[in-house]
Amino acid sequence: MPPILEVRDLRVEFPTRRGTLTALDGVSFDIAPGEVLGVVGESGAGKSMTGAAIIGLLEPPGRIAGGQILLSGKRIDNLPYEQMRRIRGREIGAIFQDPLTTLNPLYTVGRQLIETMQTHLPLSDKEARQRAIGWLEMVGIPAAAQRVDSYPHEFSGGMRQRVVISLALCAEPKLIVADEPTTALDVSIQAQIIALLKTLAREKRTAMMLVTHDMGVIAETADRVAVMYAGRIAEIGPVRSVVKSAKHPYSAGLMASIPPLDRKVDHLAGIEGSMPRLSAIPQGCAFNPRCAHVFARCRIERPELLETGSTRAACWLYDPASEKQAPEVMRHV
Amino acid sequence: MSETPVLVAEDLARYFDVSRPLLQRLLSREGRRTLKAVDGVSFEIPKGTTLSLVGESGCGKSTVARLVVGLYRPTRGRVLFEGIELEKARADAETRRRMQMIFQDPYASLNPRWRVQDIVAEPIRAFGMAEGAAALRERVGHLLTQVGLSPLDGEKFPHEFSGGQRQRISIARALSSNPDFLVCDEPTSALDVSVQAQILNLMKDLQQRLGLTYLFISHNLAVVRQISDRIGVMYLGRLVELAPAETLFTAPRHPYTRALMEAIPDLEMTGRQRIPVGGEVPSPISPPSGCPFHPRCPLADARCKAAMPALLAPMTQGDTVVACHAVEERRDPPPAPAGADQRIGTTAIAL
Numbered sequence: 283m284p285p286i287l288e289v290r291d292l293r294v295e296f297p298t299r300r301g302t303l304t305a306l307d308g309v310s311f312d313i314a315p316g317e318v319l320g321v322v323g324e325s326g327a328g329k330s331m332t333g334a335a336i337i338g339l340l341e342p343p344g345r346i347a348g349g350q351i352l353l354s355g356k357r358i359d360n361l362p363y364e365q366m367r368r369i370r371g372r373e374i375g376a377i378f379q380d381p382l383t384t385l386n387p388l389y390t391v392g393r394q395l396i397e398t399m400q401t402h403l404p405l406s407d408k409e410a411r412q413r414a415i416g417w418l419e420m421v422g423i424p425a426a427a428q429r430v431d432s433y434p435h436e437f438s439g440g441m442r443q444r445v446v447i448s449l450a451l452c453a454e455p456k457l458i459v460a461d462e463p464t465t466a467l468d469v470s471i472q473a474q475i476i477a478l479l480k481t482l483a484r485e486k487r488t489a490m491m492l493v494t495h496d497m498g499v500i501a502e503t504a505d506r507v508a509v510m511y512a513g514r515i516a517e518i519g520p521v522r523s524v525v526k527s528a529k530h531p532y533s534a535g536l537m538a539s540i541p542p543l544d545r546k547v548d549h550l551a552g553i554e555g556s557m558p559r560l561s562a563i564p565q566g567c568a569f570n571p572r573c574a575h576v577f578a579r580c581r582i583e584r585p586e587l588l589e590t591g592s593t594r595a596a597c598w599l600y601d602p603a604s605e606k607q608a609p610e611v612m613r614h615v
Numbered sequence: 616m617s618e619t620p621v622l623v624a625e626d627l628a629r630y631f632d633v634s635r636p637l638l639q640r641l642l643s644r645e646g647r648r649t650l651k652a653v654d655g656v657s658f659e660i661p662k663g664t665t666l667s668l669v670g671e672s673g674c675g676k677s678t679v680a681r682l683v684v685g686l687y688r689p690t691r692g693r694v695l696f697e698g699i700e701l702e703k704a705r706a707d708a709e710t711r712r713r714m715q716m717i718f719q720d721p722y723a724s725l726n727p728r729w730r731v732q733d734i735v736a737e738p739i740r741a742f743g744m745a746e747g748a749a750a751l752r753e754r755v756g757h758l759l760t761q762v763g764l765s766p767l768d769g770e771k772f773p774h775e776f777s778g779g780q781r782q783r784i785s786i787a788r789a790l791s792s793n794p795d796f797l798v799c800d801e802p803t804s805a806l807d808v809s810v811q812a813q814i815l816n817l818m819k820d821l822q823q824r825l826g827l828t829y830l831f832i833s834h835n836l837a838v839v840r841q842i843s844d845r846i847g848v849m850y851l852g853r854l855v856e857l858a859p860a861e862t863l864f865t866a867p868r869h870p871y872t873r874a875l876m877e878a879i880p881d882l883e884m885t886g887r888q889r890i891p892v893g894g895e896v897p898s899p900i901s902p903p904s905g906c907p908f909h910p911r912c913p914l915a916d917a918r919c920k921a922a923m924p925a926l927l928a929p930m931t932q933g934d935t936v937v938a939c940h941a942v943e944e945r946r947d948p949p950p951a952p953a954g955a956d957q958r959i960g961t962t963a964i965a966l
Binding site for chain 2: 324325438439440441468469470471472473474476495496497498499501502503525535536537538539540541542543544545546547548549550551552553554556557
């Protein structure tokens with residue numbers, strides 16, 4: 283099946299007074315219908331930036347400086363604002379972290395749903411209202427027929443996020459970009475929302491890009507995972523391979539840092555140091571100053587995504603040509 | 616117990632007045648409204664151990680932290696620091712220096728206009744603990760080294776550091792007055808996971824080396840498991856379960872604790888369908904009657920709706936206390952470790 287979303291060699295730049303910062307560099311991936319791609323990484327890795335570039339809402343002065351974004355085979359990265367506005371909502375739905383700032387506090391949730399649907403679909407007022415109630419029911423809002431006339435402040439945080447999800451889905455988009463959809467919610471609510479997103483994506487065959495820093499959420503929801511580091515994809519592959527046997531030293535370190543719930547450990551692994559600032563990305567592999575397996579080539583040449591068997595990782599350890607230089611073979615390979 | 620616990624909280628409560636202004640109240644004929652942020656919480660923390668309080672937002676865990684260091688006065692109940700009433704203890708600078716707090720947000724809790732050395736030196740100056748500039752500088756350098764920074768970092772300003780490094784500065788500041796007791800309010804929740812691991816390791820390490828006692832506040836059960844000796848689970852201003860850390864995870868008793876553990880997404884990926892807790896945390900301004908968890912509880916009956924359960928020790932387990940009628944009446948299913956059904960596989964889901 284052809285992918286719904288294709289991102290090819292995406293590059294995003296921020297011109298500043300002190301020179302141009304490259305926030306995203308050579309990011310490529312695609313998402314098939316009904317597939318959930320998880321995008322993880324620590325703050326500043328560029329995961330939200332990737333989502334913003336796809337929906338065409340990069341904060342200025344950020345701009346797409348290279349590469350292509352294709353939705354169902356058509357380029358959308360170079361469309362004029364008006365055309366992109368029509369695609370947003372109709373073909374790409376967006377869910378953001380904070381449900382309170384996504385909703386307009388002055389309109390009832392029903393009006394917001396109806397307006398969104400009528401912008402994109404030819405519906406009469408009565409039909410649209412009926413559908414709005416149907417959507418609220420589908421996302422699990424009790425007494426939807428009454429609640430449709432409530433204002434956002436009358437809902438609790440979890441219920442608001444449900445409304446936001448129904449808003450993103452109501453024009454039946456082909457792609458959903460969900461940026462930290464459960465981060466602002468408590469765990470008991472988070473589980474409800476994840477379950478809901480997963481079911482809806484499966485049922486409607488919607489492609490979903492799920493951006494989060496919570497590996498637990500990814501492990502439960504995603505089919506494939508992209509791990510980002512300093513504006514690039516460090517590793518991409520099926521969720522089980524990445525979580526259970528990550529190949530890139532950064533993704534392996536990230537997994538090892540997560541405190542386990544089922545046992546107590548004396549010493550958590552962690553990764554020494556922290557992610558470089560955009561203005562000071564080291565030469566070669568961006569991870570090399572923190573990497574335990576670093577060798578000469580990593581400090582000079584930047585690795586592209588290489589096959590590791592189960593995943594693709596941007597790491598010279600997986601290039602047959604660098605085998606002689608590598609000081610040791612990684613233990614978990 | 617032979618030794619006095621470092622900290623004792625007895626029936627601690629803190630109410631906030633959230634009434635509307637008088638005129639509006641008169642016009643709409645409303646009474647006063649109080650928010651019972653914390654309502655009758657008791658615990659003790661023995662020397663050199665960590666007690667963690669976990670719960671969802673609004674359960675009152677941060678209010679307890681603030682009550683314990685004296686940032687709020689309790690509406691009811693009292694706090695004893697080494698057997699002395701908190702107010703008396705805090706009147707004495709020598710006792711006051713022995714308790715410190717680490718806050719959640721390392722961006723907001725450091726003065727951006729001060730150099731790191733001044734931030735770390737402030738408690739030392741305030742308590743007059745170093746004679747002369749040379750001694751002060753040496754002490755600050757020592758503290759920065761202790762938390763994994765360089766003494767040269769003292770010259771810099773907070774904005775030159777990453778989130779994890781800033782939290783190290785907060786810890787150095789808290790340690791500068793040689794405290795015995797640290798209250799840590801979500802110290803790692805603003806940090807990335809690889810940095811969180813560094814800070815948790817540092818805190819455990821410091822506890823062992825300096826014999827510190829911690830009250831640790833967090834919403835993250837996995838973090839809490841790594842650092843605690845005992846864990847209290849809070850719901851709507853009350854403790855619903857208080858147990859040794861390992862017992863809480865291997866045999867959680869309260870239905871809320873069980874639900875909370877069930878809800879956490881994990882990395883096991885067995886593909887099992889988890890059953891999320893229905894509903895949401897009710898408003899603490901108008902909490903439900905009886906047990907505050909009863910509207911969401913699968914075991915609730917008439918008694919749960921009518922009467923508030925007290926924290927009792929179930930007969931089967933030595934050190935756990937649970938506030939639940941169902942557990943007291945032994946109506947609850949037998950305790951099972953968190954996530955045990957995963958290991959058994961799909962068969963357990965039939966339960």
